[in-house]
Amino acid sequence: AKNGCNKVVAFQTRNPMHRAHEELVRIAMDRENADGAVIHMLLGKLKPGDIPADVRSEAIQVLIDNYFVKNTVLQAGYPLDMRYAGPREALLHALFRQNYGCSHLIVGRDHAGVGDYYGPFDAQAIFHDEVPAGALEINIFEADHTAFSKVVGDVIMMREAPEGHKKEDFVFLSGTKVRAMLSAGEALPTEFARPEVAKILMGFYQSQK
Numbered sequence: 645a646k647n648g649c650n651k652v653v654a655f656q657t658r659n660p661m662h663r664a665h666e667e668l669v670r671i672a673m674d675r676e677n678a679d680g681a682v683i684h685m686l687l688g689k690l691k692p693g694d695i696p697a698d699v700r701s702e703a704i705q706v707l708i709d710n711y712f713v714k715n716t717v718l719q720a721g722y723p724l725d726m727r728y729a730g731p732r733e734a735l736l737h738a739l740f741r742q743n744y745g746c747s748h749l750i751v752g753r754d755h756a757g758v759g760d761y762y763g764p765f766d767a768q769a770i771f772h773d774e775v776p777a778g779a780l781e782i783n784i785f786e787a788d789h790t791a792f793s794k795v796v797g798d799v800i801m802m803r804e805a806p807e808g809h810k811k812e813d814f815v816f817l818s819g820t821k822v823r824a825m826l827s828a829g830e831a832l833p834t835e836f837a838r839p840e841v842a843k844i845l846m847g848f849y850q851s852q853k
Contacts, residue, residue, distance in 0.1 A: 647715045649680035653748045653785065654741035658686040658726060660695060660703040660845060662837045664790040666711060667799035672750050672785040673716075681717045682746060683708070688725035693823070697721065699848045706840045720744075730755075730762035731770035738771070742782035752787040791816060792835035823849060 653672045657665065661683065669681050683704050687697050695703075701719065708717045722740060727733050733756035741749045755767035763769075768786045788803040792815040795806065802814070815835040817825075825832060826849040832842045 647680060649678075649716075651676060651678040651680070651747045652745065653678045653681045653750060654684050654744070654746040655681060655750045656684050656686065656737055656741075657700075657704075658690070658694065660700050660841060661707050662841070663792060663799050663835065666707060666838070668750060668752070668787055668790045668801075669717070670712075671790075671801065672748065672787065676748050676783075676785060678748065679716065681712075682741075682744065683717065683719040684741065684744070685719060685721045686726060687721040687723045691726075693819075695845070695848060699844065703841045703844045706844060707838060710840055711838060726756065728756055728758040730757050731767045731774075734767035735770055735775065738780060738782050738784065742780060746782060748783045748785050750785045750787050753789050794835075826850070827853065 653669065653676060655665070655669050655672075659665075669683070672678070673681055685697065685700060685704065690696075701721070704719050708719060724740075729736075734751050737756070738749045738751075751768050751771070753764045754762065757764075757767070765786075768784065771780075771784045788801040790799050790801050792799050793805060793809065793813055794815065795809060795813050805813075815833060817832070817836050822832065822836075826842070826846045829846060829850060831839070831846075837845075
């Protein structure tokens with residue numbers, strides 16, 4: 645309210661934000677005509693190898709400060725452990741963000757999933773297949789995986805890739821590969837992560853040696 649925002653998109657994360665996450669927030673804000681976004685970071689129990697909250701917060705803040713319009717994006721945290729309960733957890737996440745005053749929640753591919761236990765879009769389907777119309781005040785922005793396309797020269801949702809796109813046309817890095825590169829002091833590709841974010845993460849991983 646202080647920043648004059650009426651429509652606000654929420655993005656949940658338990659990880660630092662890479663280029664794909666950044667652009668997904670931007671896409672959702674643009675298509676929903678939102679004036680703001682909340683990067684809502686999980687502060688509960690972590691999985692082995694997850695980055696501590698203070699490091700994630702620093703990396704997210706440098707992204708907000710340098711790559712989003714001033715006073716349109718803020719970050720906050722909430723003290724919840726991930727349950728990996730797929731669609732039902734997505735509904736719980738929506739209720740939380742509704743209570744925070746957000747108008748939209750980004751629900752991506754395999755939201756709150758584990759392995760291939762749930763279908764890739766089950767967490768989106770629950771909102772129109774099982775939740776009664778009007779039961780929620782918050783709306784869902786249904787997203788696909790985002791990645792940098794070497795053909796388009798930008799980050800796009802994969803379902804919107806021009807015809808003929810192949811897997812090798814996208815820039816993908818596994819979490820294991822990212823950790824190995826940062827631990828070795830290697831810069832991440834700029835198509836994958838902003839340099840300011842990579843620098844913070846590199847400092848953390850190298851401090852763990």
